[in-house]
Amino acid sequence: MIRFDALRVSFDDHVALQGLDLDIGEGEFFTLLGPSGCGKTTALRSLAGFVEPTSGTLHIDGRDVTRVPSERRGVGMVFQSYALFPSMSVRENIAFGLSVQRVPRDEQRRRVDEVAAQVGLRPQQLTRGVAELSGGQQQRVAIARALVLQPRILLLDEPLSNLDAKLRVQLRGELQRLQREVGITTVYVTHDQEEALALSDRIAVLSEGRLEQVGTPREIYEQPASAFVCDFIGEATHLSAEQRAALAGAGVDAGRDAWVRPEHVSVTAADDRDPAESGSGDLPAVVLSCAYRGSTTLVELEAAGARLLASVPSAEAARVEVGDRVRARVEVSAVHQYGAAA
Numbered sequence: 337m338i339r340f341d342a343l344r345v346s347f348d349d350h351v352a353l354q355g356l357d358l359d360i361g362e363g364e365f366f367t368l369l370g371p372s373g374c375g376k377t378t379a380l381r382s383l384a385g386f387v388e389p390t391s392g393t394l395h396i397d398g399r400d401v402t403r404v405p406s407e408r409r410g411v412g413m414v415f416q417s418y419a420l421f422p423s424m425s426v427r428e429n430i431a432f433g434l435s436v437q438r439v440p441r442d443e444q445r446r447r448v449d450e451v452a453a454q455v456g457l458r459p460q461q462l463t464r465g466v467a468e469l470s471g472g473q474q475q476r477v478a479i480a481r482a483l484v485l486q487p488r489i490l491l492l493d494e495p496l497s498n499l500d501a502k503l504r505v506q507l508r509g510e511l512q513r514l515q516r517e518v519g520i521t522t523v524y525v526t527h528d529q530e531e532a533l534a535l536s537d538r539i540a541v542l543s544e545g546r547l548e549q550v551g552t553p554r555e556i557y558e559q560p561a562s563a564f565v566c567d568f569i570g571e572a573t574h575l576s577a578e579q580r581a582a583l584a585g586a587g588v589d590a591g592r593d594a595w596v597r598p599e600h601v602s603v604t605a606a607d608d609r610d611p612a613e614s615g616s617g618d619l620p621a622v623v624l625s626c627a628y629r630g631s632t633t634l635v636e637l638e639a640a641g642a643r644l645l646a647s648v649p650s651a652e653a654a655r656v657e658v659g660d661r662v663r664a665r666v667e668v669s670a671v672h673q674y675g676a677a678a
Contacts, residue, residue: 337362337521338383338489343392345378352378354545355392360523360538365515367524369532370542371568376525377493379542383523384413384491396489412482413491416498418474420466420481426452427462430480437485451484455514472503479511483518490515492524496531508534529569533557541565563674566595571634573598575671576642579619586617586668593674598647600670603635606661619644621664623656639664 338360345353353375360366368376381387383394385406393402401409420429427448434444452462455476466474475495482490492511496504512535515522526532532539533553541548541556541564549561560566567574575583575594584590606620621639633653637644644664656662 337364337397338523339393339395340379340383341393341395343379343382343394344390345375345382345387346390352545353382353389356545356547358540358547358550360521362521363519364537365512365522365524365535367526367532367536367539368542369526369529369539370548371527373544374542375545376527376542378545380413380491380493380523380525383409383489384411385409410488411491412485412487412489414475414478414482414493414495416494418478418495420474420477422465422467424466425462426457426464426466426469426477429466429477430462430484432481433485447484447486448480451480454483454518455480456510471499472507475499475507479514483520488521490520490522492522494526495524497526497528504531511535533569541568543568560595560672563593563595563672566672566674571598571645571647572596572672573601573643573645575644576640578640579642579644582619582640583617583666583668583671586666588668588671589673592676595672595674596644596666596670598634598645600667601637601644601646602665602667603637603646603648603652603656604663604665605655606663617666617668619664619666621662623658623660623662625658626653626656628653637662637664 340356340358343353343356356379368379370376378387382389389402393400395401396409430448430452431444434447457476457480466477496507499507508531524535536553538550538552539556540550543564549556549565556565557569560569566572572595575596580588580590580594588594619639621637621644624636624638627634628650631650632647633650635646635648635653637646646664
């Protein structure tokens with residue numbers, strides 16, 4: 337449905353997007369993910385028609401919209417700040433675009449009532465000023481204002497970033513439910529990896545204006561295509577040269593960059609046996625800290641002279657204390673390696 341074809345955007349000497357090639361399917365919840373300055377918001381604003389590309393093209397439903405004005409692209413956008421009008425009521429805010437389009441008042445009222453119910457706004461809230469609403473309610477108003485215009489595509493620019501952690505989790509679920517019910521193609525921008533993994537059908541990870549990887553949340557997490565993706569998504573230990581050398585007998589290439597996620601490292605009691613006898617993926621280690629996370633505990637270890645993270649069941653973690661000498665068992669088949677083979 338949406339096609340970015342070699343899209344490049346530059347501002348003076350700064351290149352924000354370096355030839356983005358990307359396809360987004362109809363009905364997808366698609367997320368542009370990356371750190372600040374990676375180009376994700378520039379890509380979204382280009383799709384909205386607010387940023388003019390330096391080169392390349394944008395297509396929606398096979399139609400070249402690269403130079404088409406924003407209002408003729410069939411997109412609705414929700415901004416990070418919500419951009420609501422404080423002098424207007426909730427109903428007036430939602431109906432604003434319809435008023436601009438000179439939609440008859442009866443039709444405006446019907447559509448506002450319908451979309452307000454979809455996003456979970458109660459009828460009595462429609463008469464209030466937006467300043468009287470909570471942050472979560474204001475976000476619902478912003479989404480309703482975009483949806484009431486019946487766009488083909490909904491664009492969301494970090495819409496949850498101004499909310500507290502508990503409300504963010506709650507509204508994540510509501511956003512996902514709403515998108516499924518409405519069936520609208522949604523392009524979502526965030527720097528929050530947990531948010532992206534929880535919400536998305538597919539994710540595009542960007543870094544410094546370049547596309548690093550596109551895939552499902554599971555693919556992005558379990559099969560990161562680059563060291564950047566592996567480091568940015570979730571937690572992972574960058575294995576030191578000494579750690580790689582110690583694990584070489586188990587199949588780790590000591591000459592290549594290597595990363596391992598905490599859930600692929602277990603902690604067992606130390607013994608007097610030679611490390612080689614305990615399994616070639618084992619490293620003698622010392623417990624540096626334990627961070628309780630409910631069902632699991634993140635254990636920070638020193639192994640082969642460098643830091644190593646292990647995620648273990650909390651019942652097992654209760655048996656170890658800071659300073660204990662233990663053995664870290666690395667699941668070598670789950671180690672991610674990058675760079676040319678040695």
